[in-house]
Amino acid sequence: MTDPAFSSVPAPASAPARASAPASGQADVDAGHDLTAGMLPADAAPTTFAELTTIRTGGRPLFLLAPETEDELIETVQDVWASGEDWLLLGGGSNTVAADTEFDGTVVRVLTRGMTLLEPGRAADSADSSAAAAAAAAAGAADGDAVAVAVAAAAAVAVAAAADAAAGAGADRVVLRVQAGEPWDDLVAHTVAQGWSGIEALSGIPGSTGAAPVQNIGAYGQELANSLVAIDFLDYESGERRRIPAAELELGYRTSLLKHGLRGLVVAVELELWDTAAEASVLGAALSRPLAFPQLADALGVHLGDRVPLADVRATVLRLRAAKGMLLNPGDPDTTSAGSFFTNPIVSLSFSRTLPESAPRWPLNDPELPDRVIPLEDYYGIGPVPGAAPVVPLVKLSAAWLIEHAGISRGFRLPGSRAAVSSKHTLALTNTGGASGEEIAQLARFVQQRVQAEFGVILQPEPVLVGLGL
16 A cells, blocks of 8 residues: 555654654634634544554544535635645545554545546657556565566566557557546546456555655556656645646656655646557457566466456455455455555665665666766866766665565564464554554654664655654
């Protein structure tokens, strides 16, 4: 589960990294901004973070608002901002861990729904198509699935690009505008049913669509960045509403400008997908994008770069996620979690060589220096060029491997704690029943300390922490 629950969160200087910490004191309502007007009564809806989040921890917010239309959402958020009090935007609650104390501010649940087809279709560009496949392959392991190797990942790029050019380059594309509150997996299910490919490998990720760009959700060889065109954004600092192209969001591995500096509300997202209707009429099935993740290809019994029926990809991804406790299921206690609690660390190639040879790793960039024209007066015949910034080769590690080899096994828990490592996947921390937010944080700190002591790597938390710090 990598989908962040918050579309955007203010981060005061006193708050821990990637958290929103409320200031002390009760929120006052400005005249003309009645925040209680749309507040949910206690008997009509959940009123604590424990009831609003998948990990089931957290206290009560002072105010809880739940606008259901785009206009209501914008007006509500503007009123909350005008009050000057602390605020949080909450989506599906699947990537949030909250303290059990009261949140002294306003929580706005984003419940807007709906999808609009903006462009019925236009010719795809083969270069763009191949680039998307290559980028997806380079994205690496899904939520810590440490099974691929660098050679296989590199092969995926080449094979996917070739298959893309041969089979999918002429397909039409569709552009969808999706409301921020639309549940992400409902969107994926709809696109698969329509025969639109591009996000099928992102099946089963919980949370809301508007939250997806915040950390550029990704899994099984696909990332949101491969399909995102733009976001409709209400800026907290300026109060302006604007359309921000995906290229300006600085999308990276589980990160974006929305996560680091750009505060506000994602009103809607625009996605560009491939319409497979034309080729399906010939081939007899709506086919996926070229597969770019070894575990998924193996599970489907095909090769990297192959294209298979969309429905088969979705069903297989859902099965793989369920086996790891990464698919919400009331009957599976391991899914009472915030999904993957730690991101896969990115380190320098030189540092990665200090780790055991068995530690999985994936190269993220090309270490070869680009060609450069050097003025004659600046060239002395030896040594590096003065002022030239070296290209540092980066490597992504498997957080799950580091945790397991630091001596923390599946099902591990601290004595007397109700928080535990998932019995299916060491990346997930679970609430076994009645755990507090602080118990989850204590276990996370212990995992961090063990990995740092054993390997010198500091794992970074993936969920949004509310009133908690690691």
